[in-house]
Amino acid sequence: RTSLVRQSGCAQLTFYLTFSVAFLVPYRHMFGPGPSNVPLRILEAGANPVIGHMHPEIFKIMSDIKSGIQYMFQTQNNMTLAVSGTGHSAMECAIFNAVEPGESVLTAVNGIWGERAAEMTERIGARVNTIVTPPGGFFTNAEIEQALSKHRPVLFFLAHGESSTGVLHPLEGIGQLCHKYNCLFLVDSVASCGGTPLYMDQLEIDILYTGSQKVLNAPPGTAPISFSERACQKILNRRTKPVSFFLDLSWLANYWGCDGKLSRVYHHTGPVTAFYSLRESLAVLVEEGLQNSWERHQEVAEYFHAGLESMGLKLFVKPKEARLPTVTTIVAPHGYDWKEITAYIMKTHNLEISGGLGPSVGLVLRVGLMGCNSSKANVDMVLAALKDALKHCHKSKV
Amino acid sequence: RTSLVRQSGCAQLTFYLTFSVAFLVPYRHMFGPGPSNVPLRILEAGANPVIGHMHPEIFKIMSDIKSGIQYMFQTQNNMTLAVSGTGHSAMECAIFNAVEPGESVLTAVNGIWGERAAEMTERIGARVNTIVTPPGGFFTNAEIEQALSKHRPVLFFLAHGESSTGVLHPLEGIGQLCHKYNCLFLVDSVASCGGTPLYMDQLEIDILYTGSQKVLNAPPGTAPISFSERACQKILNRRTKPVSFFLDLSWLANYWGCDGKLSRVYHHTGPVTAFYSLRESLAVLVEEGLQNSWERHQEVAEYFHAGLESMGLKLFVKPKEARLPTVTTIVAPHGYDWKEITAYIMKTHNLEISGGLGPSVGLVLRVGLMGCNSSKANVDMVLAALKDALKHCHKSKV
Numbered sequence: 001r002t003s004l005v006r007q008s009g010c011a012q013l014t015f016y017l018t019f020s021v022a023f024l025v026p027y028r029h030m031f032g033p034g035p036s037n038v039p040l041r042i043l044e045a046g047a048n049p050v051i052g053h054m055h056p057e058i059f060k061i062m063s064d065i066k067s068g069i070q071y072m073f074q075t076q077n078n079m080t081l082a083v084s085g086t087g088h089s090a091m092e093c094a095i096f097n098a099v100e101p102g103e104s105v106l107t108a109v110n111g112i113w114g115e116r117a118a119e120m121t122e123r124i125g126a127r128v129n130t131i132v133t134p135p136g137g138f139f140t141n142a143e144i145e146q147a148l149s150k151h152r153p154v155l156f157f158l159a160h161g162e163s164s165t166g167v168l169h170p171l172e173g174i175g176q177l178c179h180k181y182n183c184l185f186l187v188d189s190v191a192s193c194g195g196t197p198l199y200m201d202q203l204e205i206d207i208l209y210t211g212s213q214k215v216l217n218a219p220p221g222t223a224p225i226s227f228s229e230r231a232c233q234k235i236l237n238r239r240t241k242p243v244s245f246f247l248d249l250s251w252l253a254n255y256w257g258c259d260g261k262l263s264r265v266y267h268h269t270g271p272v273t274a275f276y277s278l279r280e281s282l283a284v285l286v287e288e289g290l291q292n293s294w295e296r297h298q299e300v301a302e303y304f305h306a307g308l309e310s311m312g313l314k315l316f317v318k319p320k321e322a323r324l325p326t327v328t329t330i331v332a333p334h335g336y337d338w339k340e341i342t343a344y345i346m347k348t349h350n351l352e353i354s355g356g357l358g359p360s361v362g363l364v365l366r367v368g369l370m371g372c373n374s375s376k377a378n379v380d381m382v383l384a385a386l387k388d389a390l391k392h393c394h395k396s397k398v
Numbered sequence: 399r400t401s402l403v404r405q406s407g408c409a410q411l412t413f414y415l416t417f418s419v420a421f422l423v424p425y426r427h428m429f430g431p432g433p434s435n436v437p438l439r440i441l442e443a444g445a446n447p448v449i450g451h452m453h454p455e456i457f458k459i460m461s462d463i464k465s466g467i468q469y470m471f472q473t474q475n476n477m478t479l480a481v482s483g484t485g486h487s488a489m490e491c492a493i494f495n496a497v498e499p500g501e502s503v504l505t506a507v508n509g510i511w512g513e514r515a516a517e518m519t520e521r522i523g524a525r526v527n528t529i530v531t532p533p534g535g536f537f538t539n540a541e542i543e544q545a546l547s548k549h550r551p552v553l554f555f556l557a558h559g560e561s562s563t564g565v566l567h568p569l570e571g572i573g574q575l576c577h578k579y580n581c582l583f584l585v586d587s588v589a590s591c592g593g594t595p596l597y598m599d600q601l602e603i604d605i606l607y608t609g610s611q612k613v614l615n616a617p618p619g620t621a622p623i624s625f626s627e628r629a630c631q632k633i634l635n636r637r638t639k640p641v642s643f644f645l646d647l648s649w650l651a652n653y654w655g656c657d658g659k660l661s662r663v664y665h666h667t668g669p670v671t672a673f674y675s676l677r678e679s680l681a682v683l684v685e686e687g688l689q690n691s692w693e694r695h696q697e698v699a700e701y702f703h704a705g706l707e708s709m710g711l712k713l714f715v716k717p718k719e720a721r722l723p724t725v726t727t728i729v730a731p732h733g734y735d736w737k738e739i740t741a742y743i744m745k746t747h748n749l750e751i752s753g754g755l756g757p758s759v760g761l762v763l764r765v766g767l768m769g770c771n772s773s774k775a776n777v778d779m780v781l782a783a784l785k786d787a788l789k790h791c792h793k794s795k796v
Contacts, residue, residue, distance in 0.1 A: 025446040047445040048423040221669035271619035
């Protein structure tokens with residue numbers, strides 16, 4: 001063995017020792033806001049042999065994925081595919097394609113996702129306006145209409161499942177409002193899709209995306225996305241090219257067989273093993289049935305929320321109907337350091353729950369029970385861990 | 399089971415049947431220009447349980463990956479990490495961060511990669527100049543200096559391993575030339591790194607990236623990248639933010655522990671299982687030793703090239719020293735339809751070789767023997783398959 005990195009003998013030895021030991025990954029209860037646990041059958045699907053990113057078998061798998069996403073999103077959109085990246089890639093894919101420099105965009109900010117959508121939009125030189133509520137809040141249709149009417153955006157961004165605050169945003173009527181003002185409706189459902197009713201077509205959502213690592217229980221790395229005919233029309237009639245070649249919908253549409261062309265041109269090397277896992281995770285959803293999955297998540301969430309309240313803990317989101325069934329936010333227990341609680345539960349119970357994110361930092365604890373993790377047995381485990389933590393962590397005399 | 403997608407009963411049945419059958423992925427000899435075959439230990443590494451993208455164990459794995467990339471790239475750059483995407487993401491990461499709108503960029507076009515780099519650069523509003531040779535050619539340092547002097551670019555793009563044409567571009571002295579003209583040197587080594595000598599620091603390369611699915615034999619989906627101090631200085635002093643939040647180096651640097659800050663802030667959900675595979679693939683490289691890997695690829699390539707010539711086939715790249723040892727381009731055999739040859743070999747030998755790409759379409763056959771695929775036994779297999787194809791495919795009477 002010859003090392004060619006010029007460094008001291010000692011550093012070199014450390015380097016070789018690092019790689020001479022196989023790394024160990026612990027099994028952990030992944031009950032934070034994601035990634036969630038991945039069942040063995042999905043992990044194993046991803047360990048199938050690598051074949052070419054343009055082989056017929058992969059095109060068949062991609063076609064299955066497309067059908068599965070159409071089912072999960074409740075859409076008949078032809079322009080339905082998975083981005084070769086995580087949720088943030090899908091968010092950029094939506095904004096990069098739907099918006100041109102100088103155009104006006106409206107984002108609803110009631111947590112971190114609206115902030116990030118606004119930042120992405122600014123970076124490509126569009127004009128951003130926001131409507132803002134404190135974490136835990138949401139918007140009425142009247143507030144949204146007022147902003148649409150005032151700012152006349154080409155795109156309105158809203159997070160359906162605001163995982164940083166635990167808010168499930170009502171969607172009824174908003175798509176129709178957007179279209180009244182000739183605006184596209186972009187919805188982030190990374191933390192909600194599959195775990196709560198969501199009808200893309202019926203709600204007149206123009207662009208919808210989610211992640212692989214939440215309700216779908218696949219590893220992070222792919223992000224389902226779908227575009228309405230109205231969105232496609234705007235995108236196909238752009239005056240400028242999207243800033244990213246990698247995320248350019250016209251190229252992705254060809255790779256995913258959505259553009260009606262007979263032959264597919266090499267765009268990028270699709271992450272084929274991640275496609276295997278994603279397809280398997282959609283198969284799991286189809287087997288259970290979407291309606292059953294929605295009902296299970298709701299039932300488990302209500303059981304969880306009742307358990308929390310009976311312990312004397314408070315839910316961060318007050319209106320029951322605005323509580324995300326996949327990610328629950330608990331008011332950070334008074335007198336405790338939330339970091340000590342999450343660290344104690346990780347150390348003692350091998351279980352991840354997390355603190356807030358962005359605007360909700362310090363305000364909440366977050367527990368995600370998504371996909372296969374959404375069960376009453378897991379709720380019992382989390383409640384026991386929380387009780388144990390509140391007993392053993394330091395409490396100030398307040 | 400309740401289907402909610404409104405479609406005919408027959409389409410619905412087809413949908414359920416699709417997902418009721420496990421998909422089958424054949425084992426195939428992946429001897430095209432990538433992805434290459436992935437050894438079982440690397441596939442299995444990727445099937446480890448998912449943990450959090452900010453857990454200490456992942457930070458340790460990411461730190462190992464950083465060390466492994468430094469070794470593979472022969473660099474001491476602190477700003478060394480893996481992009482959560484394929485090679486094209488790394489290409490965009492380099493260009494998006496290093497270039498601001500209106501700046502001048504020079505790209506060397508001797509195949510598809512220079513074309514794509516030029517396209518990416520144009521999309522972000524930079525001015526692009528190119529130097530161009532026909533496929534199979536490369537540039538002298540004098541030609542490069544002339545262009546640097548004329549166009550005064552802030553960045554010069556060059557593909558080290560031009561996988562569409564089979565050219566291994568000489569790199570000696572080019573970094574120094576770039577720096578003479580106050581220009582950053584960006585090198586694409588997706589198809590070459592690990593299979594042929596490449597000393598990032600010694601060659602004064604400012605930004606270098608590769609892919610996971612070539613010599614490293616990991617699944618596609620991550621892309622090692624490294625930035626010199628000089629590149630970091632330009633990037634940290636930008637006047638504008640890079641167009642992509644997802645690929646913004648200041649965020650990536652923090653996630654990868656390269657910015658010297660004690661705490662890491664949530665940026666995106668890293669593809670943890672792809673990180674497991676990437677780490678394992680770097681461990682394989684460390685075990686063999688980089689020098690040994692370089693020598694093996696060279697020896698196998700020479701054995702392959704001799705075998706091709708003894709069959710009467712012609713190598714597309716004439717100068718021996720400019721032949722990429724990882725991807726060999728063969729002049730498309732006269733009188734044959736190249737598509738029939740590749741299809742015959744796939745069907746009869748379960749073996750992928752490919753035709754040209756971009757400017758080399760129709761001109762060449764391409765055979766990639768990368769990482770674990772680079773062996774004399776595999777060369778013998780490819781030669782036998784080629785002989786068989788030339789015997790059985792249609793030949794016009796010319």
